[in-house]
Amino acid sequence: xxxxxxxxxxxxxxxxxxxxxxxxxxxxxxxxxDAAAAFYQYAYLRDNPAGWHRELWxxxxxxxxxxxxxxxxxxxxxxxxxxxxxxxxxxxxSK
Amino acid sequence: xxxxxxxxxxxxxxxxxxxxxxxxxxxxASYYDIVIVGGGGHGLATAHYLAKEFGQARVAVIEKGWxxxxxxxxxxxxxxxxxxxxxxxxxxxxxxxxxxxxxxxxNYNAMVSQxxxxxxIHSDGQRDAFIRRGNAMILNGADADLMTTEAIKKKYPFLNxxxxxxxxxxGLAQHRGGTVRHDAVAWGYARSADSRGVDIxxxxxxxxxxxxxxxxxxxxxxxxFIGAGKVGCAxxxxxxxxxxxxxxxxxxxxxxxxxxxxxxxxxxxPGVITFGAGHFYCSQSDKGxxxxxxxxxxxxxxxxxxNLPVVEDVCEGAMAIFPMLGRARLLRMWGGVMDMSMDGxxxxxxxxxDGLYFNGGxxxxxxxxxxxxxxxxxxxxxxxxxxxxxxxxxxxxxxxGYMIDEKGVGNQPNLH
Numbered sequence: 001x002x003x004x005x006x007x008x009x010x011x012x013x014x015x016x017x018x019x020x021x022x023x024x025x026x027x028x029x030x031x032x033x034d035a036a037a038a039f040y041q042y043a044y045l046r047d048n049p050a051g052w053h054r055e056l057w058x059x060x061x062x063x064x065x066x067x068x069x070x071x072x073x074x075x076x077x078x079x080x081x082x083x084x085x086x087x088x089x090x091x092x093x094s095k
Numbered sequence: 096x097x098x099x100x101x102x103x104x105x106x107x108x109x110x111x112x113x114x115x116x117x118x119x120x121x122x123x124a125s126y127y128d129i130v131i132v133g134g135g136g137h138g139l140a141t142a143h144y145l146a147k148e149f150g151q152a153r154v155a156v157i158e159k160g161w162x163x164x165x166x167x168x169x170x171x172x173x174x175x176x177x178x179x180x181x182x183x184x185x186x187x188x189x190x191x192x193x194x195x196x197x198x199x200x201x202n203y204n205a206m207v208s209q210x211x212x213x214x215x216i217h218s219d220g221q222r223d224a225f226i227r228r229g230n231a232m233i234l235n236g237a238d239a240d241l242m243t244t245e246a247i248k249k250k251y252p253f254l255n256x257x258x259x260x261x262x263x264x265x266g267l268a269q270h271r272g273g274t275v276r277h278d279a280v281a282w283g284y285a286r287s288a289d290s291r292g293v294d295i296x297x298x299x300x301x302x303x304x305x306x307x308x309x310x311x312x313x314x315x316x317x318x319x320f321i322g323a324g325k326v327g328c329a330x331x332x333x334x335x336x337x338x339x340x341x342x343x344x345x346x347x348x349x350x351x352x353x354x355x356x357x358x359x360x361x362x363x364x365p366g367v368i369t370f371g372a373g374h375f376y377c378s379q380s381d382k383g384x385x386x387x388x389x390x391x392x393x394x395x396x397x398x399x400x401x402n403l404p405v406v407e408d409v410c411e412g413a414m415a416i417f418p419m420l421g422r423a424r425l426l427r428m429w430g431g432v433m434d435m436s437m438d439g440x441x442x443x444x445x446x447x448x449d450g451l452y453f454n455g456g457x458x459x460x461x462x463x464x465x466x467x468x469x470x471x472x473x474x475x476x477x478x479x480x481x482x483x484x485x486x487x488x489x490x491x492x493x494x495x496g497y498m499i500d501e502k503g504v505g506n507q508p509n510l511h
Contacts, residue, residue, distance in 0.1 A: 001402055014404035018394045018509060020348065043506050044437045044493040045344040048335030050397040073349070073395045076402070 003069060004081050008062060015061040021046055022054035022068045025088055050074055056084060098202055117282060118289035123296045123321050127155045129476050130314060130323035132301050132337065133330035134158025136167035136277070136462065137454055139284035139295075140469020141329060141476070143201070146291035148470070149477035154293045155323075156285075157316060159300040163281030166331050169399075169431035170462040171354050171388050173367050173378060175212045175272035176237045179228045182487030182499040183440060184235040189484045190467030191237070191271060197466060203283030205275050206381065212272035212367040213242065213251070215416070216265040221371055225267040232269070240268040251368065253419060261372040261415055272367065274378050280465060304341045304451065311341075311450035327452040327476050329468075332397065332432025334455035341448060345455070346437040346493045348508040351396040351430045352388065352459045353405055357423040359383030368416070375412030377420075384426060387413060391433060391459060393509040400430040433459045439511030440499035443471050443481065444490040452476055453490060458511055 001013040028038035050073055057067045066084035071077065096102075096115055106113050129145060131138045134156045145151040156162075174194050176187035198205050216222045229239035244256050247266050256263040289295055296318070303315035304326065313322035330337050332349045364379040377387035389409035392401045406428065413420045436442065436456030441464065443454050454472045457464060471482035481488070487499055493506075504510040 012404070013394075013402070020395070020508070040494045041344070044346040046335070046346070046348050047339070047344060048348050048395065049339075050333075050336045050349075053395055055395065071394075073397050076396065076398055 001071075001076055001078065003057060003067065003078060005059065005062070005065075005067065006081055006083055007065070008059075011059070011062060013057075015059060016057040016067075017060045019056040019058060022056050022084075022087070023047075024056060025068075025084060026091075052079070098204070117286040118295050121294045121296065123155065123157075123299065123316070123318055124294065125320075126313070126322035127294070128153040128324045130154075130321055130326050131156045132314065132326065132328045133333075134162035134285070134295060134297065135165045135329065135331060136163070136281050136284070136465040137331070137457075137468045137472065138329040139281055139288060140465050141327060141454070141472040142288035142293045142295075142469075143284045143291075144470045144473035145477060146288055146293050149473050151473075151477055152292040154288070155321065156288065156293060156295045157299050157301060157314065157321070158295070158297045161297050162285050162295060163278055166431045166433070166461060167281045167465070168278050169354060169429060170277055171376065171378070171386050172274040172277045172380070172462065173212065173272070173376065174207075174275050174463040175269055175367075176463070177212070177214065177228065177232055177239065177267065177269050177272070179231045179501055180499055181235075183501065184231055184237065186467055186471070186484040186488075187464065188232075188235050188237045189470070190464050193466030193470065194275060195271070197275075197280075197283070201283040201287045203279060203286060205279040205283050207273070207275045208381070209271050209273040210366045210378070211268060211270040212369070213247070214267045214369045215247075215263055215371040216267065217261050217263060217372040219264070222265055229267050238269055238271050240270060242266045242268050251365070253363070254368075254416070255418070261370075274367065274380075277462060284469070301337065301340070306341060306448055306451075309449055311448050323450070325450050325452060325476055327454060327472060329454040329472060331434050331455060331457060331461060334434045334453070336397070338453065341446070341451060343446060346442075347434050347456050348395050349397055350391045350393065350433045350435045350509060351398060351401045352391045352433045353401040353409070353428055353430045354386070354388040355406075355409065355428045356380070356387075356426050357385040357420065358426045360385065360423060363419070370412050370416040373412040373415060375409060375416060377413065377417065385420060385423065391435070391509060397432050398430065399432055433457070435459075435508035435511060437493055437506040437508060438498040438500040439502060439504075441468070441488050442490050443468065443475060443485045443488040445475070446490065
């Protein structure tokens with residue numbers, strides 16, 4: 001698989017380390033009332049879809065940036081690659 | 096029809112006209128006591144043990160494609176019970192004991208071959224870890240043998256024990272481990288279950304669960320609604336996809352694992368050997384091909400095919416330990432979808448929905464577990480209590496903090 005890095009251009013996926021579902025960006029509030037249940041779901045439960053999947057890849061052997069890659073789990077086709085920091089900022093986060 | 100040597104001779108002399116299909120092709124009934132979703136090894140084994148050991152006859156196995164077309168026909172056929180943790184080892188040893196009596200139980204030649212498995216040791220730390228594992232195995236009634244370099248040299252003279260980079264310092268052997276003809280396992284279980292009245296319904300895709308007031312009443316399928324007292328799901332890599340139809344999220348990611356076979360060779364490898372300095376395992380099939388594999392690709396996938404970096408990695412492992420493999424051509428490679436759980440161990444449990452049961456999370460070690468998985472799932476479905484060897488395989492163990500993490504790498508499925 002070739003991941004089209006937003007800054008570096010097309011890179012081989014073997015330069016990257018895979019973390020998983022991009023929902024892992026949204027860490028639950030540790031002070032929330034349902035923190036235990038929310039962290040259980042955050043840490044252990046996954047949608048695991050057959051089809052389009054937004055997921056976190058780390059460019060470990062490159063610029064060490066985190067990417068959000070939109071990839072089809074049935075075909076391995078990649079439709080969109082974003083910097084995870086841009087995705088987080090777009091959600092109102094400061095970093 | 097019982098299979099026997101006499102029967103083979105009789106059919107040979109009469110033009111092989113007497114063989115009958117090994118199982119029926121029934122239309123689905125409107126109701127079964129138990130419906131098993133998934134006609135793979137685990138689902139068919141569950142049906143066999145439900146009928147044979149637990150007296151359940153009104154059972155159906157529903158399969159989207161054809162039986163045995165998924166992971167039971169895609170694995171590297173290895174059976175063993177060399178686990179460390181208390182939650183795992185008794186279960187896998189139970190499974191190995193069932194393998195040992197499988198062919199007599201099923202009246203089917205599954206080519207169970209206890210040719211032994213050897214995990215190579217390349218460092219002092221690894222020796223300590225394997226001694227601990229071997230002791231855990233022996234404590235749970237399995238066999239384990241710490242082999243010296245000399246003993247390994249004698250049994251496997253082609254191994255380079257003095258390799259400068261990965262010297263072989265010994266090995267942990269389980270002589271009762273080995274290989275089994277994987278397709279025959281699916282077919283043998285199917286034939287046995289069918290002969291005891293189980294309906295095996297192929298080309299029948301589950302499209303939904305009918306859940307009323309928190310109780311599962313049956314499954315919607317591409318061939319109509321099928322009512323059920325209990326529904327058991329044993330669909331391995333498709334677990335997330337299937338259980339999402341019941342609005343469940345699972346502690347599972349689906350990943351692709353590749354496997355490989357070389358061209359046929361004369362006998363060169365008398366057992367199963369695993370390389371301890373990388374992730375590589377290899378055995379020789381009775382047809383002569385060297386069957387081998389390594390790591391999963393490491394990203395979510397339902398594609399049943401992988402990518403080239405892992406092919407390279409596996410072949411590097413092969414060349415490190417068996418340089419002779421470099422002279423053989425790679426004949427075929429393929430992929431299967433693994434239900435990678437969050438702690439690397441499986442789940443056999445009820446769900447929060449009454450009448451809906453789940454069997455999955457086998458990671459890439461489901462084949463060796465097939466008989467015990469079927470037996471334990473049948474036990475759970477028939478009696479509503481877990482089999483004594485499978486009590487740790489609870490669905491809520493992640494929430495409660497009772498992980499069964501053999502490698503101790505935490506909730507990262509692609510590292511298990």
